[in-house]
Amino acid sequence: MDLPQINIEIVAVRTPDSGGRDVEMEDVQHGHAKGRRAPRNQEVFIPGDVVMDNAEGWMDGHGSYCSVLPDKRVEMLASVAGVRQIFTRVVVINPLKSRYAGEIGDIVVGRIVQVGRKSWTVDVGAQRHAVLSLGAINLPSGELRRKTEEDIGFMRGYLKEGDLISAEVQKQSGDGHLLLHTRSLRYGRLVHGMLLHVQPKLTKRGKGHFVSYETFGVHLIIGVNGAIWIAPTQRQLNIPLGLDAGEQLRQAAEEDYPEEQEMYVCMTAEEAGKFGAKADEQGYVVSATRSTATPIATLEVRKCMARIRNCIEILNREQVPIHRETIRILYDASRKYEPKELLQPAAAGEVFAAARQDLWGDSADGTVAD
C-alpha cells in the first residue's frame, strides 16, 4: 500500500462521518503531512456512547460500564474515548492514552519518593505509588539473611529520596499498590545514565526490556511504565549493577585514578567550575575531588546515548512501539545527522520518513511486526 492511496482513503472515510460539518482543508492536509494510515474498520467510541444495547451475558471491561434501563434491559456504554476490542465475552474500550497499570512481572524504572520505616515509596507513574519493602531487596553485600533493625536504620544509605531504581513488580496489594522487588542482580539503583519518559502504551510487555547494544556500548532498560533508562554498558564503565553500585564505583575510582587526579564527567564548563575542577582540552573531563569521582564513558558512547535518546523521542512522538528493533531501525536511519540535530522537527521528520518502510515492513494493517 503506498502513501497517496492511503491519503485518498482518509478523505473518503472522513467525509461521510463528519456529517454536516465541513471537512476542513487543514485537516486533510494534516493527514497528508503525517501520511497517516487509513483506519482499519475500527469502531470509535467516546464516553457515553452505547457499545451494546443489550449487554445480557457480556462483561464490561476497562473503558466500558453497564447501566440498567427502566425496562430492566442492560445497556453497555463507553466511558473512555477509544477503540473497541472484544475478548470472548468481555468488552474493552482502549483509550488513546492512559496511565501505566501494573501487572505482575513488569519491569519498571521508578524514582524513590519517600523512605519509610520498612519500605521505600517509589513513583512509577502509575495511579498509586509503588512500594519496595526492605525485605524485597538484595543487601549490597550480597548476603542473604533476615533484615535486622540495623538495616532499617541504614535504609537511607541503600536508597534515598530521588534515587532511580529498576525493579520488577512482585504483586499487587489489595488496595491497589504495586509491590516491587529488586532481588536480582539485574535490578537496583541506576547511576550514570539518563532517564526518558515515553507513553506507557508504547513499551509493551515482552522479553526484551534489558537491551544491550554492545557495538555502541549502550545499555537500555525499557520500563513497562514508560520510563526508559539509557546508560553506558557495564563493559564500558565497569558499572556494577545492584544497590551498592555507588559504593563499588567509588572504590573502582580510587583504584583507577590517583587521588589528586580523579576523573569526573561534566557537561559544561560552568558545571566544572562549580566543583572547583578544571576542564581538559575536550572540555569534558575534569579533575575533581574523590566524592564526586566517577569513571567516564568515552565521547563516542555518550554521543550514542544521545542519539538513542533522540531516536526514542521520535518513536514516542510518532507513536511507534519502542523496543530493540524499532530503536535500531531509527538509529540506522539517523546516522547522517548529529545526535543534537535530531531534536529539530525537520530532521526528525526526515529520519522517520526514511525509517517508515523498515518500521512497518510490508504489513498492510499498519501494525509493527514484533
Next chain:
Amino acid sequence: MELISPLTGLRRDGRREDEIRDIKCHFGVAKDADGSVLFEQGNTKILATVFGPSDAGENDDDDGDLDLLEDPSGLECEFKLSAFSQQDRRTGQGDDPRADEYSEYMEMCYKVVMFPHKNENSVVKVTCQVLQADGSHLAAALTAGTLALIDAGIQIKDLIVGCTTTIIDGKALVDISSHEELQRLPQVTVGVIARSGEIIVMDMKNRFHKDLLNPILAASLAGSGKIFEEVEAIVREHVKNSAPNFTT
C-alpha cells in the same frame, strides 16, 4: 449599540440568536500533563490540563476527620483567569472569589460523571486556564475540562458541556461574547450532562424576572446540545485520526 441589529436580526458578530461560536480543539498540547486540550470557542481560549490519577499520598491534613468522611472522589479542580486574558490587565493581587466559585462548579460537574471507586486513594487534578477571555468562561471551562479528562483517558460516564445564555426583548442569545456579557442583562450558565440534558450546575448573574427563567433555560439547553454536537464530532475525529497507529 444594540445587541441585535434591527435590520438583519443578526448579533454583532454576525451570529443568529441561537447560534454558537466556532469550536476548535488541539489535544495533547501540554506534554507533561496526562491530558490536555487547547479549547477555543470563538475568541475565548482555554488551556485545560489534567494530571493524574496519581497517588494522593497520606491523609495528613490533620483536621481530625476520619478517612471515611473525607471526600472520596479524589478530584481537584481549578479555574484560573489569566491576568493578560482581558482587555485591561488585571492587576489586583490576591484571591479571586469568582475563580474559586467556578472551581467549585467544575468539581460538582465532574464528580457526577466520574467513577469515584475506580480512583480510590488517588487524585485527579483538572486545571482550566483562561488564556483569552471573550465571554462564557465558565461554560467553556466546563466543556474544556471534560475534553482534557477524555484526553487523559480517565473514565467518565458522559460528557459535561456548558452554555451561557442571556435574554433581550424576549430573544434568547446563546453562547454570549464578552460584549454581550457586559450589558447587565439576565445571564444563566448551565453545566449539563450532554446526553441526558440533566443540569448539574446553574449560575445566574444579574436580577431578572422569574418568567424569563424558562425561555432562558430552554435556550441554554438547546445551546449546550449544539456545543455537544460540535465537541462530539471533534473528539470522534481525534480518536479516529490517532487510532490507526494504535497497537493493541
